[in-house]
Amino acid sequence: MSEFNQQKFINSLSNIQESRVSEISNSFNLDHLHIFSTLPSTNQTLWQLIDSGASPGTVVIATQQTAGRGQWGRTWISDIGGLYISVAFAPGYGCNITSDISISQTSQLTLSTAWGIASSLQDYGVPVKIKWPNDLILENRKLGGILTETRVKKEKIVWAIIGIGINWNNSFPDTGTNLQYYYRNQLQPEISSLEMLAAIVFYGVDSAIRQLLELGIESILPSYTQLLINMGQEVVVENCIGTVVGVTNSGELKVKINPELVASKVPEKSEIYLKPGTISLGYSGRQKADGRRERKV
Structure with missing residues (x-):
């Protein structure tokens, strides 16, 4: 070249x-x-x-x-x-x-x-x-x-x-x-x-x-x-299953938890925020992923 x-x-x-x-x-x-x-x-x-x-x-x-x-x-x-x-x-x-x-x-x-x-x-x-x-x-x-x-x-x-x-x-x-x-x-x-x-x-x-x-x-x-391929993607965080719904102003991934698919009691509209580096997401935007929970709102 x-x-x-x-x-x-x-x-x-x-x-x-x-x-x-x-x-x-x-x-x-x-x-x-x-x-x-x-x-x-x-x-x-x-x-x-x-x-x-x-x-x-x-x-x-x-x-x-x-x-x-x-x-x-x-x-x-x-x-x-x-x-x-x-x-x-x-x-x-x-x-x-x-x-x-x-x-x-x-x-x-x-x-x-x-x-x-x-x-x-x-x-x-x-x-x-x-x-x-x-x-x-x-x-x-x-x-x-x-x-x-x-x-x-x-x-x-x-x-x-x-x-x-x-x-x-x-x-x-x-x-x-x-x-x-x-x-x-x-x-x-x-x-x-x-x-x-x-x-x-x-x-x-x-x-x-x-x-x-x-x-x-x-x-x-x-x-x-x-432009985000992860919007709507289902992710697994600890024992919770949620859906990616956006990104915060500080760059954290916003995941809305499905209360019907968790072992513990979680408020119906709860969201968790994940910092970069705490979760691995697939390239297709359709794969499940594992990560650790940062905080709950």
Whole structure:
């Protein structure tokens, strides 16, 4: 596979801006773009650049990662042919507001990013959905994922890195897919190159984070839940059976308990809220899942 073409990425980003109402944040410029053939981790490299004085809006792209990371410490297989990109920002920088984001709002960054990327890909004819909280799903298989990392001072986020992996033309496991496989029967796919995919993803991240900072998570959650494959999914939590009915502002999964299917007495309209990482959900949106109860309302 050929090297990532920086000018092709910039041209694609420019074309996207011309066709969209929302422009890219003024914090991004060519000096903030770093492209590598192979890295251990784009997030790790971006943190190193920040420590060396990099500005918000800095982007790191690699065509391969040797030590990619996913959520909850999992390994992210990052073969050649995929898109591996990390974007840095500092809350309030390059936006119309300067308010802080608390550490409790970290999950909002992930939810917003997942929505932004999925929405941007849908604009180019790829019917991407979301598996709570951060997986990008295409035809009931995993297309990509997101890893959010932050630095905090006095309970406020001062730096955040959004790391994204998208399968373009790389190998994938049985539960995964890539865009070239999706395009296998299409003669002229709308997304024609890895560089164009990178531009679409970057635009999705940038526009979603700015909307979160300017309008709040309340402006994003309705659209996020519309893309959620888990809505209506039956899940098992301890000895309770319930149905996924939404996501809270703090990123927890809302599950409504069926009082007829529990051993203990539960109020008829009770809900439980599950934090990310406490339950495993299937890719099809129809599988049962096991988890532990966080709290009852």
